[in-house]
Amino acid sequence: MREELVNRFLKYVKIYTTSDEASETCPSTERQWDLAKILVEDLKEIGLEDISLDKNGYVMATLPANLEGVPSVGWIAHMDTAPNYNGNHVNPRIIENYDGKDIVLDAEKNIISSVMDFPELKNYMGKTLIVTDGSSLLGADDKAGVTEILEAMKYLKAHPEIPHGKVRIGFTPDEEIGRGADLFDIKAFDCDFAYTVDGGEIGELEYENFNAASVHIEITGRDIHPGAAKDKMINSILLAMEVQAMLPVEQRPEYTSGYEGFFLLDTLEGSVEKTTMDYIIRDHSFEKFAEKKALIQETVAFLQKKYPKAQFICQLKDSYFNMKEKIEPVMYIIDLAKKSMEELGIVPKVSPIRGGTDGSRLSYEGLPCPNLFTGGHNFHGKHEYICVESMEKARDLIVKITENVAKM
Numbered sequence: 001m002r003e004e005l006v007n008r009f010l011k012y013v014k015i016y017t018t019s020d021e022a023s024e025t026c027p028s029t030e031r032q033w034d035l036a037k038i039l040v041e042d043l044k045e046i047g048l049e050d051i052s053l054d055k056n057g058y059v060m061a062t063l064p065a066n067l068e069g070v071p072s073v074g075w076i077a078h079m080d081t082a083p084n085y086n087g088n089h090v091n092p093r094i095i096e097n098y099d100g101k102d103i104v105l106d107a108e109k110n111i112i113s114s115v116m117d118f119p120e121l122k123n124y125m126g127k128t129l130i131v132t133d134g135s136s137l138l139g140a141d142d143k144a145g146v147t148e149i150l151e152a153m154k155y156l157k158a159h160p161e162i163p164h165g166k167v168r169i170g171f172t173p174d175e176e177i178g179r180g181a182d183l184f185d186i187k188a189f190d191c192d193f194a195y196t197v198d199g200g201e202i203g204e205l206e207y208e209n210f211n212a213a214s215v216h217i218e219i220t221g222r223d224i225h226p227g228a229a230k231d232k233m234i235n236s237i238l239l240a241m242e243v244q245a246m247l248p249v250e251q252r253p254e255y256t257s258g259y260e261g262f263f264l265l266d267t268l269e270g271s272v273e274k275t276t277m278d279y280i281i282r283d284h285s286f287e288k289f290a291e292k293k294a295l296i297q298e299t300v301a302f303l304q305k306k307y308p309k310a311q312f313i314c315q316l317k318d319s320y321f322n323m324k325e326k327i328e329p330v331m332y333i334i335d336l337a338k339k340s341m342e343e344l345g346i347v348p349k350v351s352p353i354r355g356g357t358d359g360s361r362l363s364y365e366g367l368p369c370p371n372l373f374t375g376g377h378n379f380h381g382k383h384e385y386i387c388v389e390s391m392e393k394a395r396d397l398i399v400k401i402t403e404n405v406a407k408m
Contacts, residue, residue: 001151005395006388008042009130009147010092013139018087019080019177026183027057027080027173035079039146039171046154048169056173056183063153063167070165070406074194075152075398076358076369077145078175081137082380091133094388100125105134105382113383120201120377128388138384140376145197146171148374148391152398162399163406166191172358178212178319181361193333193368196359197398202390203349204373205337207327209360210261210282210353211289212319215296217243220311223273234310236275239303240268243277246299251292259284259352261292284322284352320356323363323370330368336408337372340400346393372397 015035020028027033036057043051043061050062059079065072081087095103100122103113111134115121132138149169156162168191172180175198199206221236244265249255253262261283268277279296283289293316300314327334338348353360359369375390 001155002388002392004154005147005151005391006094006130008150009140009144009391012038012143012146013090013092016088017080017139018083019174020083021177026179028177028179029080032057032080032173036171036173039079039150042150043153043169046150047157048153054185058173058184059169059171060189061169063156063164063169065164065166066160067163067165067406070163071193071408072166072168072191073402073405074168074170074189074191074367074369075149076170076172076194076196076362077149077198078142078172078180078358079146080174080176081139081143082141082176084380085382086136087139088136090136090139092130092138093133095129095131098124098127098129103129103131103385105132109134111382113378113385118378118383124387129385130388131385132382134382137379137381138376138386140374140384140386141379142175142198142374144374144376144386144391144394148197148394149398151395152402155395155399156402162403164402165406167402168194170194175358178356180358181365184358184362186362186365186367189367191367193330194359194362195333195337195401196357196369196371197374197394198357198359199353199371199373200376200379201349202373202375202387202393203341203347205334205341205348205350205370206353206372207334207350207370208284208324208352209320209322209356209371210284211286211321212356213281213289213293214317214319215279215281216315217277217279217300218311218313219243219270219275219277221273221275222309223271233272234307235272236310237270237272239307239310239312240270240275240277242303243299246302247296257354261285261288263292263296280319282354286322320360321364323360326363327368327370332408333368334370336404337370337397337401340397340404344393344396344400346397
């Protein structure tokens, strides 16, 4: 079973599926169809039913119930990888019986995953790790989730003696650019509740996430030959620097953790004449989230008054909200996950997501959908890795929760 799980994961991570925020299509990249079509065939091979691939790249399938009158559960993961880092030509390497020391990813370029920088590595001495070669991300986010769901369904299909209700499977495009739930057909998915398998280290169980917004600021100045610039030039780059300087330093991502929110200046491009800035705003508290949005708008308005001959445009858009208030009325699905973990010897680690998942959007649209671990670490970069033993536990947890739903 381990070999089959690892081989499936290695097959999927080598498929280039990076999404593209600049695209207006769904999926945002044609390459995501490559994995979607393979998943359809793999679902057929396992023996699932009602397999579909819609015009927007969403894959769905059913494991029919073998016990009537019990709730239906769904399992969801995303197919795309993050555009933050190279996701092409992934060349994973397996480290068996990891010795707890620094991992050299590329000796020639001196790319090393050091225990000093990533102390969590010490938790995996004696385990099997899958790492990158230093030139790309790994893609465990979220091809590990895809793999674990498929392997769990294969196990349940091969063991009909395990009682379960109807099980629905959903694989989404474009989660990494915040669009994974945009065209997800909840009515067609047709289940009582679901879990995304899109978390990190073993034991993670998450039902709180950030409230999120994006902010696009355009600043138009006035470009004049510097030799004749006195009282005429308006340098939009310097005005952008003032915007950033007026936001609280302690609320930058690098200084926050836990429930603390932040402002992230994600991109800054400009010249004397025109500069654009893109921020993301995050906070678990809806009140503090609202305060952050108001602050950045007030900052831009203040600078517009300070520099009336410049032009400031501020466009703010909500992205998703904290799923907590939608999960709290159905906390039994969290208790179910905790109980299932404990039965497998996994210590539940309930913590807020410092990000979002498809589940946050789906919860607001009527499908309660907390998040479970995959076993991966350091997503979205060359130091990404995953523990095979944790992947096995994630697969087993999917089976156990599905079984325990039938006992509710």
